Amino acid sequence: MDKLKMFGAVAGDIIGSVYEFWNTKSTDFELFNKNSRFTDDSVMTLAVAKWLTEDEAHTIHYLIYCMQEMGHLHPNAGYGGHFHGWLWEEGPQPYNSWGNGAGMRVSPVGLYAKTLDEALALAAVTASVSHNHPEGVKGAQAIATSVFLAKQGKTKAEIKTYVENTFGYNLDRTIAEIRPGYSFDVSCQGSAPEAIIAFLEGNSFENVIRLAISLGGDSDTIGAMAGAIAACMYPIPDEISERCNSLLTDDLREIKDKFFEVVSKRDEE
Template structure:
C-alpha cells in the first residue's frame, strides 16, 4: 500500500486556472516546469531514487530519468492525489447519470446493460447527455461549501442545499429532504439541525441521502480519520439523523479514504479492504447497535452487513440476485452502502456477464445490474473506483455523455487545492 506523507505547501504555477492535473504539478527546485518533463539521473540508485521510481509507477505521469531532487517525490505524489480527487467526483457523477435510467427496476437485463455501455464507449455514438440527479446536486453543494470555507460550515451547506433545490427541483429529490429544505427557507436557517431531527416522529431518516453526497468529505479529510468521521456525521445530520443514515455516510467516507490511500496501480486486496472497514466501523457503531435498530425483527448493523459482504467475496459471487438478497438495493443506507462497496470490490476481478477490461466501467455496470436504487448505488461505487484508480481510468467517451462532468472535474481540482493547502 502506498503511504502518503504530509505534503509540503502547494502553490499553483503562475498563469494557471487550477483546472487540469498537469497544472496542479508543483514547481521543482523553485522553477516552473509546466512545459518540461522532470528528468532524473538513471544511474542514481540510492534509497530515495528507489522510492521515486515506486511513486513514478503509481503515478499517471510519464517521468523521464535524468536529474534527481528531493522535491520530485512529493510533486509526483501530489499529482497522484489530485488525479484521485478528480476520478472520485467524476466517477460519482457518472454512476449517477448512467444509473438513473434504470432506477427502481427490480431486475436489469444483462444484455441490455452490456449494449448500453458498449454504445457509451463508442466515440462515434451520439445521444443527449444523461442528466444527473439529486445525488450529484447535493454532492456538488458539499464540495462547494468545503472549498469556500476550508471546513464544515453547517449554515453555508444548508443554504447551498436549499438554493440548489429551488433552482432545479426536478432532480428526483425525496419528499422528506424537500421538507427540510422548505423549513430552512421558511425559518431563514434559524436552526439548521432541527428540521431533520423532527422527521419520522423524531427518529430521523435512515435513507442513503447522506451517504450519496459524502464523497467530498472522504476526499477533504483523507489524511485525518477522526476529522473524517466527525465531519461526515455533521454533514449527514443536516438531513439524516437516524444512526443508520449517519453511519452509512461514515462508512462510505471511510471507504473513500481507503481508496485514496491505496496506490492506483496496486491491486486491491478485497479481504483486507473489507476487514479494515469492519474494524473501523466497530469504533463508530455503539455496542447497543447489535440490538434492534427499528429496521426489522433481527439485529442490524453495518458490521453485520460487512460480514455478509465478506462471505460473498469468499464465494466470488457475481450473481446480482444473490448480492441483492444478501446486501439489498434499496434507498435505505443499510441496504445500499455495503452493496456499493461490494460492487467496487467484486469488480476488481472479471465478471462473466460484463465484457470489458476497464475496471471502472465494470464497477458501475455491476452496480446498475443490481437494480433498485441504481443511480445512488452506482454513484457511490463509481466514487470508490474513481478514488482508487484516478481520472485516467475513466473512458472519455463515456464521460462526454454525462451532464456537468466538466463541473465535477473542476470542483475536484479546487477541492484538492484546499485539501493540500490547508
C-alpha cells in the same frame, strides 16, 4: 488529486439514472441513452463539495445553505419526498432519516479529508443535517471512509477489513448472491454495503458501475456510491467522463472544477 476522481459519483449517478425505475438485473446494458441525466445524487454531492471549498470552518449553517441553494437551482432532480420538503423549509431540522441520501452525497468528504478522523467527522456532519439516524450517519461514514482509504492507496482487502470491523457491514457476499433477491431499498443499511461490495468485486471503473447497477433497486444511488470509491482506484474512461461532463450544467461544472483546485492545493501542503 486526479481531476477525474470527482466524476466517480457523478458518473455512477448518471449511468444509473435510467435504471432507477426500470431496473436491470444484468451487467449487459447501455451505459447512456437519450434519457441519461444527473439526479439529486449529483446535485447534493456537488453541494457538499461547494460547502467544503467555500467554508473553511465547515459549519452546519453553511452546509444547509449550500444544499438548499443547489436544491432550489435544480428543483426537479428527483429528491425524495421528505428531503424535498427539507430543501424548502426555513430553518430545516433533521428528521431521523436512515435513507441512502446520506451515503450518496458524502464522497467529496473522502477526497477532501487529510486524515481518516477528519473524514469520519465531516461525514457525520453531512449526514446529521437531515439523516441523523445512526444508520444514516454510519452509511455516510462508511462511504467516506471507503473513498478516503482507496484514495490513500489501501488495498481492497484492507478497505474491506476496516469497513467490516468499524461499521459492522457484511461484505462477504457476492453481487451474484445478492442480485436475485435484491429489490428497491433506499436505506443506507440496505444499499451502502452493496455499493461497497460492487467496488470490492469489480476489476475496472466501468465493471464496478455495471455490477452496482445490475443489482436493481435504487440504481443511480448505488451507482454513485460505488463509482465514488472506484474512481479512487481505477481510471475513468474518457468516453464516460466526457459524456457525463456534457450532461452537467455550467454551475455544477464550476463547483466540480473549483473543488478539484482546492483539493489539489491541499494535497500539496
